[in-house]
Amino acid sequence: MALINLKDLLKHAKENKYAVGSFNVTNLDFIDTLIDAAVEENSPIIMQIAEVHFKYLNFEEIGPAIINAANKVKIPICVHLDHGQSLQTVMRAIRAGFTSVMFDGSHYPLEENIAQTKQVVEIAHSVGVSVEGEIGAVGGEAVGESAATAHAAQKDLFTKTEEAVRFQQETGLDAMAIAIGNVHGLYKGDPELDFDRLNKISQQTGIPLVLHGGSGISDADFKKAISLGICKINFYTGISQSAVNAARTYLEKNPGAISYPDLAKKAMLAAKETVKDRLRVFGSAKMCVGEKALCVSCDEETCEVLDPRFQPEAKTVLYSDLVEKISKEVISQLDK
Numbered sequence: 001m002a003l004i005n006l007k008d009l010l011k012h013a014k015e016n017k018y019a020v021g022s023f024n025v026t027n028l029d030f031i032d033t034l035i036d037a038a039v040e041e042n043s044p045i046i047m048q049i050a051e052v053h054f055k056y057l058n059f060e061e062i063g064p065a066i067i068n069a070a071n072k073v074k075i076p077i078c079v080h081l082d083h084g085q086s087l088q089t090v091m092r093a094i095r096a097g098f099t100s101v102m103f104d105g106s107h108y109p110l111e112e113n114i115a116q117t118k119q120v121v122e123i124a125h126s127v128g129v130s131v132e133g134e135i136g137a138v139g140g141e142a143v144g145e146s147a148a149t150a151h152a153a154q155k156d157l158f159t160k161t162e163e164a165v166r167f168q169q170e171t172g173l174d175a176m177a178i179a180i181g182n183v184h185g186l187y188k189g190d191p192e193l194d195f196d197r198l199n200k201i202s203q204q205t206g207i208p209l210v211l212h213g214g215s216g217i218s219d220a221d222f223k224k225a226i227s228l229g230i231c232k233i234n235f236y237t238g239i240s241q242s243a244v245n246a247a248r249t250y251l252e253k254n255p256g257a258i259s260y261p262d263l264a265k266k267a268m269l270a271a272k273e274t275v276k277d278r279l280r281v282f283g284s285a286k287m288c289v290g291e292k293a294l295c296v297s298c299d300e301e302t303c304e305v306l307d308p309r310f311q312p313e314a315k316t317v318l319y320s321d322l323v324e325k326i327s328k329e330v331i332s333q334l335d336k
Contacts, residue, residue, distance in 0.1 A: 003067065004076040006100035006130035006232075007174040009044055010208035013231040018283030019211075019222075022046035022080060023275060024236040026056045031069050033268045037275035038075050041285040045075065046100075046232065050082035051089050063096035075288050080132075082234070090120050091330070094129050102132040102177070110135075110163055117171045125172075126329045132232075135159050135167045136179030138212045155181075161200045168205045175232060176201075177210040182217070191217050195228060202229025210234065215241070219281050226283060235278055239271045246270035 013020050023034050025047055038045035047066055049059065063079070070077040081093035081101040090101045103120040105113035117133040124131045136159030159178040168176060178201055181193040191213075202209055208231035214222070215238035222233065247267045251257060279285045 002071040002073065002077060003099050004044070004078055005128060006046070006078050006080060006132060008130075009046070009076060009078050010175055010231045012044075012287075013284070014208050014229075016287070017226065018287065019226045019230050019233045020044055020046050020078070020284055021214075021275065021278050021282050022048050022082070022210075022232055022234045023239060024053060024082060024234075025049050025062065025066060026053050026240075028062065028065065029264055029268050030271070031062075031066055033272045034275060035069055035073055035077070037272045038077070038279065039073055041276050041279045042288040043075065043279040043284040044077070044287060045279070045284075046078040046080050048080040048082040048102075048234075049093075050236075051085050052083060059092060060096060063093070063098065067097045078130075087116070087120060087123075090124070094124060094127060098129065100130040100132065100174075102134070104134050104177075106134040106137055106177075106179075110167070114167060114170050117167070117173060121172050123329050130174040131171075132175040132177060132210060133167065133171060133173045134177035134210075134212075135164055138177065138179045138182055155194075158194060158197060159201060161197065161204055164201045165204050168207050173207070175208045175210050176205065177212050180211075182211055182213040191221065193217070193221055193225060195224060198225060198230070199228045208232065214238070214278075222281055223283075233278075233282055235275075238278070239274045242270040242274040243267035 009020055021043075023030075023045065025031060025034065026049075031047070034045060034047055037043075047070070049057070049063070049066075066079055070079060078100050079098045081090065081098055083104045084090045084093065084102055085104060087103075090103055093101050101120065101124055103117050105116045108116065113133070113135065117131070120133075121131045137157035158180060164176060164178065167173075178198070180195075180198050180201075181191055198209070209229045210232040211217075211225055211230045212234045214233045214235035217225075222230075226233075244267070246269065247263055250263060250266045257263065276285075
């Protein structure tokens with residue numbers, strides 16, 4: 001199966017009432033960790049790189065490494081840009097072979113967010129790449145040492161239903177990230193999700209919805225949110241915590257340790273168990289088995305089970321002539 005775009009993956013999730021976990025890659029160690037977790041749980045997965053994490057990695061080098069690893073396994077994997085802040089970053093992700101991009105224009109006024117997201121959609125869709133956008137403000141984005149700061153949601157910045165409808169209609173995006181009481185990173189107090197708001201947005205837009213800031217939300221709230229239209233859940237802080245805690249415990253028990261590979265292995269094993277647990281909670285585990293197979297097309301390297309719920313024209317993305325297509329599309333946009 002290997003690569004799949006976000007549109008096809010979330011279509012299946014929406015139809016079958018589960019959510020796909022979207023987990024950040026911040027170094028090479030995370031690639032095998034995330035893929036192994038998904039393979040062991042027979043689950044589709046989204047592997048993403050956030051622009052705020054670019055300082056930890058070489059984007060143009062690690063992107064192809066993720067794609068190469070994804071192409072070697074039999075589960076559906078979407079390779080996604082998380083919180084892209086500019087058209088330039090979006091273009092870098094598409095040229096690197098990502099099957100999905102997020103353009104985050106939520107900090108702009110609505111009109112500007114619509115205009116810029118629409119442009120990204122036109123370019124990305126021309127080469128078969130899916131687009132996620134955001135409306136409302138999901139606060140708490142923090143990186144590095146500041147990530148330990150807890151945040152509370154601001155109700156006045158929650159997504160407004162009428163604006164979400166307009167955003168979806170005027171941009172033509174494939175998935176919409178919304179603010180309903182969720183925040184990135186650590187929560188100050190217990191999360192209080194506005195399920196009535198979620199239900200209204202889901203009913204009136206009909207588009208797969210995305211929940212950012214998954215770390216800290218209860219299993220019960222996850223399941224309720226999924227039942228009301230959440231199809232993609234971003235989850236990073238929780239796996240980072242698991243990795244750090246495992247490393248800390250190892251060093252406390254082995255104060256004289258000097259082997260970094262052993263330390264990293266302990267950290268990644270803990271991270272993998274956290275990811276596997278989330279895949280089960282999100283309902284995506286075992287979606288790649290038997291009659292629940294997600295394969296778009298089969299050959300001797302896949303699970304050999306077709307899912308008739310997919311349209312025949314659904315295909316994984318091919319990148320052999322991608323740069324030429326992108327260049328032509330960008331030029332046409334600039335000429336307008």
